[in-house]
Amino acid sequence: MERPNGKHKRRRVGSLPPHDEGERLTASPHPPRCSSAASCTRAADSGSTGGGLPGGRLAWTHADCSSAAMVLHHDLWLALCPNLSVTDGNGAVRTRLDEKPGEEGSSTTTQPGTATTFDGRNPRASAAADSVRTHGHCAFPVSDVEAAEHEQVAATTSAPTVAAALRPSLPTDVVPRLAEGMKNLVSQGWHPVWAFVYDEAWELFQAVGRHVLPSINPLLKLNWDCWAWYLDPSSIPLPRGFLPHRDRTLMPFSETQEPAYFTMWIALTDATLDNGCIRVLPATADPEYKSQDDTVTASWNESAEQALPCSAGTVLGWTGRLLHYGGQCTRDAVAPRVSLACAASTLEFEDPDMRVSLAHGDLPTLAERVRTIAVQLWSYDNKSPLSPSMRQLLQALEGWFETHDPDTAASQ
Numbered sequence: 001m002e003r004p005n006g007k008h009k010r011r012r013v014g015s016l017p018p019h020d021e022g023e024r025l026t027a028s029p030h031p032p033r034c035s036s037a038a039s040c041t042r043a044a045d046s047g048s049t050g051g052g053l054p055g056g057r058l059a060w061t062h063a064d065c066s067s068a069a070m071v072l073h074h075d076l077w078l079a080l081c082p083n084l085s086v087t088d089g090n091g092a093v094r095t096r097l098d099e100k101p102g103e104e105g106s107s108t109t110t111q112p113g114t115a116t117t118f119d120g121r122n123p124r125a126s127a128a129a130d131s132v133r134t135h136g137h138c139a140f141p142v143s144d145v146e147a148a149e150h151e152q153v154a155a156t157t158s159a160p161t162v163a164a165a166l167r168p169s170l171p172t173d174v175v176p177r178l179a180e181g182m183k184n185l186v187s188q189g190w191h192p193v194w195a196f197v198y199d200e201a202w203e204l205f206q207a208v209g210r211h212v213l214p215s216i217n218p219l220l221k222l223n224w225d226c227w228a229w230y231l232d233p234s235s236i237p238l239p240r241g242f243l244p245h246r247d248r249t250l251m252p253f254s255e256t257q258e259p260a261y262f263t264m265w266i267a268l269t270d271a272t273l274d275n276g277c278i279r280v281l282p283a284t285a286d287p288e289y290k291s292q293d294d295t296v297t298a299s300w301n302e303s304a305e306q307a308l309p310c311s312a313g314t315v316l317g318w319t320g321r322l323l324h325y326g327g328q329c330t331r332d333a334v335a336p337r338v339s340l341a342c343a344a345s346t347l348e349f350e351d352p353d354m355r356v357s358l359a360h361g362d363l364p365t366l367a368e369r370v371r372t373i374a375v376q377l378w379s380y381d382n383k384s385p386l387s388p389s390m391r392q393l394l395q396a397l398e399g400w401f402e403t404h405d406p407d408t409a410a411s412q
Contacts, residue, residue: 068400071370071393077197080188081181084198087363124148128317129215133257136283137318138212139310142204142266145211146170170207174200175313179268179338182230191390192228193376195340197369201226205342208264208315213344216317217258220344221352224372227380228340229326231276233333240276240328242383244300248320250292251349260349261320265341269312275333277309278316281323289321371401 070076074086124147128138171177178200182192195201205222213220231239248261271277283289285304300323307327308316318324329337345352355372356364364372374397377386386394 068397071197071397072367072400074366077366080190081184081198083177084181084200086197086366087199125212125215128212132216132259132262132317132319134284136286136289136322137280137308137316137324139308139314139316140212141311142170142175142208142313142315145207145315146172148211170203171200174204175266175268178204178340179312182228182268182338183336186230186232191377192230192338193226193373195228196226196373196376197366199363201340202363202369204266204340205264208266209342209344212264212315212317213262216262217254217260217346219258219346219348220260220262221347223343223345223350223352224355225343225345226341226372226376229337231326231329231337233275233329233331233336235329238329238331240326242325244281244323244325246321246323247318247343248350251320252292253290253321259319259321260346261343262345263318263320263341263343265316265318265339267310267312267314267316268338268340269335270310271314271337271339272309272333273307273327274330275335275337276327276329277307277337279305279307279325279327280318281305283319283322286323289323292321367404370397374398 077084077086124140124144128140131138178195178198181198181200182195185194186192205226209220209222213222247263251259251261253259265278281300281304285301310316355375356368358364374394377390377394
């Protein structure tokens, strides 16, 4: 169901209606892997990816695996993906199970709120913006984001102390680490959208947003309408993307043709013709592109369709009016298609703070992340149906959020 235009107040978990937005498909939603009490109360030295937590046995039993306590515990996520980071509710960065904040080799030592801040447009994003204005979509490598931040740091000052304070905030290995982390999640029975529990997913989109959004439309702000995909060619049945659709059928353009809604989709592994790459109908081939009419069937022109295969670390971006879909994953694929997406919107069209409100550069608490993921899972239930156990878990979380304020409460 299309969400109407206009401003929105933040709503509680489960209250957002299902809607047709984004190329929203992954492998079937998985419940947390938990088939017996013994599997849940494994010893801390079990050695498996999703095994016991530091300091002894897990704090919950099989009966608790549908409770909010499980997903609001930092150590669970660090055990599942030890190569990724989770920020504590008090603002301290937890990097990996065997590291402490600020130690040599930790994934990041940047504290929330101190991310690099750059103003205005940058030359590396101008080509992407030109492509969006002409074709409705664009593509650029994450390395452009890293390079632009390094260039702007160098141009800002030559003073070492100031340059250190403005160091680029995007780790160079963030893409392969997220891909590996999502593989771990899926192998342990978690839906890939739970990747947004980790700092790296939020930091990646914050950096990409800083890079490209000012050139697309300076009024755009990340709204954390996020999703994740793990299209595995070994799955039965074979996964595929949604049929042709528009993310926001009623999205307006400004007088200068700037979109009010913009999706950023990032390939964490190579997206190929065989594993379900994105396919689009360019704006120049779509007579209804600016009509605010959802004439998908009438508009789709297969002869003008463009496949967008891309290498790992590529960002694809498109407006809310661009017709697109995700391709079919085939047995010929040599590897899964792993990807993340997040959107941005203008306040006038769709309140960017509807899911979570963050100051520039801040990272959300674990409770805020879990709430955002839960909202997304409920919202896409009509496209990617929830399993009974995941539905039970989300209902437990909804009960928790009824009595706790994730904006101020420390994570459990």
